[in-house]
Amino acid sequence: MRKLWLVVVVGLVGGLVGCGDEVVNNPYPSEQVAENVFYTAFTQRSPRTLDSATSYSGDETPITYSVYEPLYGYHYLERPYKLMPRAAVEVVEPYYLDAQGERLPSDADGEQVAISVYDIRLRPDILYQPHPAFARSESGDYRYWPITPEQLEGKYAIPDFSQSGTRPLVADDVVYAFKRLASPRVVSPIFSTMAAHVEGMRDYGEQLKTVNQNLPAEQWLDLRKYELSGVQALDDHTLRIRVLGKYPQFKYWLAMTFVAPVPWEADRFYHQPGMAQHGLSFSRWPVGTGPYMLTEYIPNRRHELTRNPNFRGEPYPCEGSAEDKAAGLLEDCGKPMPFIDKAIFSIEKESVPLMGKFLQGYYDIPQLERGEYGVAMLVAAEDSPEKALLYQERALQLSSAPEASLFYMGFNWLDPIVGKGDTPEQAERNRYLRQAISIAFDWEEFVSIFQNDQAEAAHSPLPPGVVGYEPLPAGMNPTVYTTEAGQVRRRSLDEARALLAKAGYPDGRNSETGAPLILYYDSMTGMGASASLDWMRRQLQAIGVQFEIRASDYNRFQEKMSKGSAQLFLWGWVADYPDAENFLFQLYGPQAKVAHGGENAANYENPEYDKLFRAMRYLDDGPEKEAVIRKMVSILQEDAVWMFGYFPKSGGAAHSWVHNLKPSQMVRNTLQYLRIDPERRVVFQQRWNQPYWWPLWLVLVLGGGVAVYLWRQVKRREQQTVRAVAVSPKERQP
Numbered sequence: 001m002r003k004l005w006l007v008v009v010v011g012l013v014g015g016l017v018g019c020g021d022e023v024v025n026n027p028y029p030s031e032q033v034a035e036n037v038f039y040t041a042f043t044q045r046s047p048r049t050l051d052s053a054t055s056y057s058g059d060e061t062p063i064t065y066s067v068y069e070p071l072y073g074y075h076y077l078e079r080p081y082k083l084m085p086r087a088a089v090e091v092v093e094p095y096y097l098d099a100q101g102e103r104l105p106s107d108a109d110g111e112q113v114a115i116s117v118y119d120i121r122l123r124p125d126i127l128y129q130p131h132p133a134f135a136r137s138e139s140g141d142y143r144y145w146p147i148t149p150e151q152l153e154g155k156y157a158i159p160d161f162s163q164s165g166t167r168p169l170v171a172d173d174v175v176y177a178f179k180r181l182a183s184p185r186v187v188s189p190i191f192s193t194m195a196a197h198v199e200g201m202r203d204y205g206e207q208l209k210t211v212n213q214n215l216p217a218e219q220w221l222d223l224r225k226y227e228l229s230g231v232q233a234l235d236d237h238t239l240r241i242r243v244l245g246k247y248p249q250f251k252y253w254l255a256m257t258f259v260a261p262v263p264w265e266a267d268r269f270y271h272q273p274g275m276a277q278h279g280l281s282f283s284r285w286p287v288g289t290g291p292y293m294l295t296e297y298i299p300n301r302r303h304e305l306t307r308n309p310n311f312r313g314e315p316y317p318c319e320g321s322a323e324d325k326a327a328g329l330l331e332d333c334g335k336p337m338p339f340i341d342k343a344i345f346s347i348e349k350e351s352v353p354l355m356g357k358f359l360q361g362y363y364d365i366p367q368l369e370r371g372e373y374g375v376a377m378l379v380a381a382e383d384s385p386e387k388a389l390l391y392q393e394r395a396l397q398l399s400s401a402p403e404a405s406l407f408y409m410g411f412n413w414l415d416p417i418v419g420k421g422d423t424p425e426q427a428e429r430n431r432y433l434r435q436a437i438s439i440a441f442d443w444e445e446f447v448s449i450f451q452n453d454q455a456e457a458a459h460s461p462l463p464p465g466v467v468g469y470e471p472l473p474a475g476m477n478p479t480v481y482t483t484e485a486g487q488v489r490r491r492s493l494d495e496a497r498a499l500l501a502k503a504g505y506p507d508g509r510n511s512e513t514g515a516p517l518i519l520y521y522d523s524m525t526g527m528g529a530s531a532s533l534d535w536m537r538r539q540l541q542a543i544g545v546q547f548e549i550r551a552s553d554y555n556r557f558q559e560k561m562s563k564g565s566a567q568l569f570l571w572g573w574v575a576d577y578p579d580a581e582n583f584l585f586q587l588y589g590p591q592a593k594v595a596h597g598g599e600n601a602a603n604y605e606n607p608e609y610d611k612l613f614r615a616m617r618y619l620d621d622g623p624e625k626e627a628v629i630r631k632m633v634s635i636l637q638e639d640a641v642w643m644f645g646y647f648p649k650s651g652g653a654a655h656s657w658v659h660n661l662k663p664s665q666m667v668r669n670t671l672q673y674l675r676i677d678p679e680r681r682v683v684f685q686q687r688w689n690q691p692y693w694w695p696l697w698l699v700l701v702l703g704g705g706v707a708v709y710l711w712r713q714v715k716r717r718e719q720q721t722v723r724a725v726a727v728s729p730k731e732r733q734p
Helices: 002-018 058-067 171-182 191-197 201-213 264-270 322-326 351-360 372-383 385-393 424-440 443-450 493-502 531-541 554-563 581-587 607-616 623-639 678-688 694-731
Strands: 037-042 072-074 083-085 095-097 115-121 231-235 238-244 292-298 302-307 342-347 397-402 405-411 455-457 481-484 487-490 518-523 546-551 568-574 642-654
Touching: 058 292, 058 302, 058 342, 171 191, 171 201, 171 231, 171 238, 171 264, 191 201, 191 238, 351 678, 372 385, 372 397, 372 642, 424 493, 424 531, 424 623, 443 455, 443 531, 443 642, 518 531, 518 554, 531 546, 581 607, 581 623, 607 623
Parallel strands: 037 342, 518 546, 518 568
Antiparallel strands: 072 083, 095 115, 115 238, 231 238, 292 302, 302 342, 397 642, 405 568, 405 642, 455 642, 481 487
């Protein structure tokens, strides 16, 4: 029993001694937390692909835009978005050739241009990340080409290879990237776009199809053997791209990873027998010249980016707005990037544990590529004083800003009630009707109720950050709004009712038949009743118009849109690039969905608008282009073919030790700009995660009490046994 007491005492003392202030619930090694390591999460499965030619999903971009280095990128701070060179020396202007190959003046009419020629100089100081595809033996031969089964044994990740190498970036690597877009073995989602604009691209794709049909699947398709006329290397550091016609927006495609340099050695390396079975491919192990390289890939669990030791470094930008300066976004002006040594992405399948770990300080940012966390937390802080106090106490950085995207409600131009109309008189009446409805739908109220004020009511199709966007009051939609005492306000319902009467529906009834006006909204939600749909009904009830919901699933909705049978519908668009053309083309006649299968879901057609669009798409950025855009927007505002709806906001959520955070869906290479203060992180993690030891003490005390009780019971039983043994002989005497 003395041993039992000794165990209890030692347990109590040990428990009390161990009850220090150290954090015991940290999911990372304690020594790593104090290092220059960035922590964030991802919530879905691992990225489908990290191959630059096929990757097009937002959850892949934090890795792809950190590893690959396109020719261009976007300035991190400036708005509207401004193109900046990355692998290129500068953002170049093309020169133009006519159909005879003669050079045209820079201000030549776009219709005269047969070919736009981009001669792009590459930086001479760029090296690829260390990779075994470049490794060579002492004799100069490639160490892992051809690879033997023995060399591949036990290797399931690039760091498993003991030897690596590098080489400088050359223009042929960009040529190879363009060629991969046409390869039948790659199947790039933007091949059709490139084929429509890059000279010879479509023919090159057909040529590769023929070659591939006669080539065994296990044999590497060496794209260097086949020339692509539209993309050529003039020398090691000069690239020439020939674009069909004049297409100023082509420069934005050069800021995407689709055309980031690809070394042929890596393509050959990954195509060797056994590589795919070992998970070794571009899809999991990209090869680039960017600031980071992928050093760990555990599917659906963890990914790790490490600073590329061969990256040349880039200075942090010094240009920004007054708001940027006030937010401390210019404090690192001129300092070499990247700032962070390593970034670790961990799987979090549920939002509750993700946010819990973020609030504990174990994630620096919830998700690097997702902007809804900042918005959601701002809304939560407005709804809950307790959460607002918690966020304030933890000095969280929460911000939001309108993004280059739009949700709009469209009228079907083919519909006899709300569309174009068969006669000039009918066209005018239908326009009055669309204008009346546009006034009645109070999108400011919608934003307040259903977007928690984390969106901005739109006055045109062009969101902030896009060239051509005009802030209020200059950008006001005069059809729906007016100014009063210098303030923009929505026109009154009386004005909407007056327009409704001019349309032939006084008090919401047909002036000739007396029948009520019923408008039909096709919803893709699959539900006929919801708070937002009830709100829509009330908007039109205010002017006497009945609003019926025709709910269907997304596939059925798509079918209705393709046939032009919908009357009113809600749709959205996210910019591929920050140019007005990327939004205004959705109302261009030749893009009509029913007639041409394009993105003009409203099937809108206006000869004047179409003529201006054709002129605008040829114009370079500048006052002339902005004037044309202004005219086009004015036409759309008067025709009211869209209720422009709202621009959703995205936002950032980060801890106070994260610096230089400016959320953006357009700037994808965010990681290299971020800086963290690990020492501050350690302090706050310890403060926020102090262990509560009293339950352990209570358990130890209760355990000691139970031990004492059991000891007493045992002693009592021993005493009873001793007494029984002592008296039993006497009881046996006669």
